[in-house]
Amino acid sequence: MKRQSRLRKVDLEMILPEFFALLSIDVFLLLSLLTCLLEERFPKAIPYIYQIAALIGFGHLLVSREFLSIFGEDMRFWYNFFYLLVALGNIIAINLYLAVEKKMWTLAKAWSGIVTFPIIVISVFFVSNYSYLQGAEFPALIMQVGLVVSTIVMGVSISLFLSPDLLNKLKGRR
Amino acid sequence: MEIRKLVSRKEMKLVTLLLTSLLIATASAAVYYSLSMQSTITTATTSVWFEEGADNATAVVSLSPDKTVATMTGLKAYPNASYTYTDPVRVRNNGSVAYDIRLTPVSLSGNTTEFVFVKFLLRNGTSESSPTLASLNYTCDGSDWTVPSATDWVSIPATNPDTQWAITVITKAKDNAQSASVTIEIAVDVR
Numbered sequence: 001m002k003r004q005s006r007l008r009k010v011d012l013e014m015i016l017p018e019f020f021a022l023l024s025i026d027v028f029l030l031l032s033l034l035t036c037l038l039e040e041r042f043p044k045a046i047p048y049i050y051q052i053a054a055l056i057g058f059g060h061l062l063v064s065r066e067f068l069s070i071f072g073e074d075m076r077f078w079y080n081f082f083y084l085l086v087a088l089g090n091i092i093a094i095n096l097y098l099a100v101e102k103k104m105w106t107l108a109k110a111w112s113g114i115v116t117f118p119i120i121v122i123s124v125f126f127v128s129n130y131s132y133l134q135g136a137e138f139p140a141l142i143m144q145v146g147l148v149v150s151t152i153v154m155g156v157s158i159s160l161f162l163s164p165d166l167l168n169k170l171k172g173r174r
Numbered sequence: 175m176e177i178r179k180l181v182s183r184k185e186m187k188l189v190t191l192l193l194t195s196l197l198i199a200t201a202s203a204a205v206y207y208s209l210s211m212q213s214t215i216t217t218a219t220t221s222v223w224f225e226e227g228a229d230n231a232t233a234v235v236s237l238s239p240d241k242t243v244a245t246m247t248g249l250k251a252y253p254n255a256s257y258t259y260t261d262p263v264r265v266r267n268n269g270s271v272a273y274d275i276r277l278t279p280v281s282l283s284g285n286t287t288e289f290v291f292v293k294f295l296l297r298n299g300t301s302e303s304s305p306t307l308a309s310l311n312y313t314c315d316g317s318d319w320t321v322p323s324a325t326d327w328v329s330i331p332a333t334n335p336d337t338q339w340a341i342t343v344i345t346k347a348k349d350n351a352q353s354a355s356v357t358i359e360i361a362v363d364v365r
Contacts, residue, residue: 022206029195036191039184047191054198061205068209 015130017073020080021061023126024087027119028054031090034115041102042094050090057083081127088123091116113157121150221269222330222364227261227300227340235263251289251345259345261300264338265362267330274327277310277341278361282319285354288347289314294360295342296328304340310360316348319356327365 032050035042060083064076095116099108223241234248244263251257267273277294292312297304308325330339341362347354 016206016210018206018209022202025202026199029199032191033188033195036184036188039187047187051191051194051198054195054202058198058202058205061202061209065205065209 015126017077017080017130018061018064019126019130020077020084020123021057021064023123024080024084025054025057025061027084027087027091028057030115030119031087031094035094038107041098041104041107053087053090077130084123084127088120091119110157110161113153114161118150118154220364221271222265222267222273222275222362224362225264225266225338227264229259229262233259233262233343237263246343249343249345251292251347251351253347253351254349256291256344256346259343260302261340262343264300264340265296265330266338267332269332272329272331274329274365275339276325276327276363277308278324278363279310279312279321280359280361282312282321282356282358284356286314286318286356287316288351288354289319289356290346290348291344292346292356292358293342293344295344296325297340297342300338300340306342307339312358314348324363 028050032047032054035050036047039047060079064071064080068076095108095111098104098111220240220242224237224244225241226235226237232248233246236245236247237243246259246262249259249262265275275296277296291314294310295306296308298307299305307328310322310325312322313320331337
């Protein structure tokens with residue numbers, strides 16, 4: 001009798017911490033395109049700076065892949081989460097820039113409804129989903145309500161953004 | 175001048191940014207996909223291993239340090255008489271769940287003329303009266319060995335960690351057998 005075979009334990013996770021880096025890259029690319037579309041309201045270099053930020057995120061993913069076995073799960077989560085926070089911070093910063101610096105209230109409101117709010121809710125959803133898979137509890141109802149509210153706000157914001165006099169028309173009917 | 179104007183146009187900028195965005199997003203998604211395809215594999219200690227049985231001295235049993243390999247070098251086959259090593263080595267389930275095990279032939283080398291059979295029986299217990307759960311019967315017709323196929327899977331529960339399953343070895347050489355030896359390797363597959 002010479003041999004005994006056993007299966008080894010294989011751990012597979014649904015969401016890797018690097019998903020937050022991927023999400024952040026997409027956020028930076030979105031910001032780049034949106035600031036290019038609204039280029040009269042922003043410094044000319046801003047879209048390119050966001051492209052560079054997205055490229056940094058791509059490099060960050062490559063480094064993370066090469067050193068996957070060295071970096072622990074916690075460390076990977078925190079540096080990816082920090083990158084996500086930077087991306088979200090930029091969205092909020094643009095929102096504040098439009099509202100405070102440029103005094104473009106309508107655009108700032110539309111931005112918060114179309115960009116800031118949905119992206120923050122989506123980020124919260126994935127972070128909570130990740131923490132749930134890691135064993136931390138998070139009430140599912142908050143996520144569902146958050147998504148519904150996000151959808152409603154986004155829908156209303158898009159309608160108002162595309163036809164600003166819609167609100168006046170609705171007021172006029174009353 | 176015209177080219178400069180064209181490049182500085184908003185549409186051109188947007189198209190350029192859109193293309194680079196697509197490139198970066200696709201490359202990042204590909205990297206993430208390759209990351210998600212890497213699974214984390216951790217080594218685990220075995221729950222099923224071998225133990226020396228009551229007849230281990232007769233059969234000269236030696237176990238590897240992790241008890242996953244058992245070697246019996248003292249087995250003898252007598253001419254025209256079957257000899258039974260009832261309890262040379264045991265299989266033990268030390269885990270908290272039941273496992274299925276089976277006996278599988280791996281290799282056979284050596285003499286092909288002097289033996290009649292070598293049998294390996296998996297017993298439900300360690301005594302002589304314990305029922306046989308599975309058996310591997312190697313038979314020799316005087317010119318070659320007939321190697322059996324793997325046994326059916328047998329469940330070994332974890333209800334009692336001290337419960338052990340003996341592997342009995344029965345040997346027989348042919349009448350007036352000459353000095354010869356055969357090496358048989360079998361595996362205990364665990365799932």
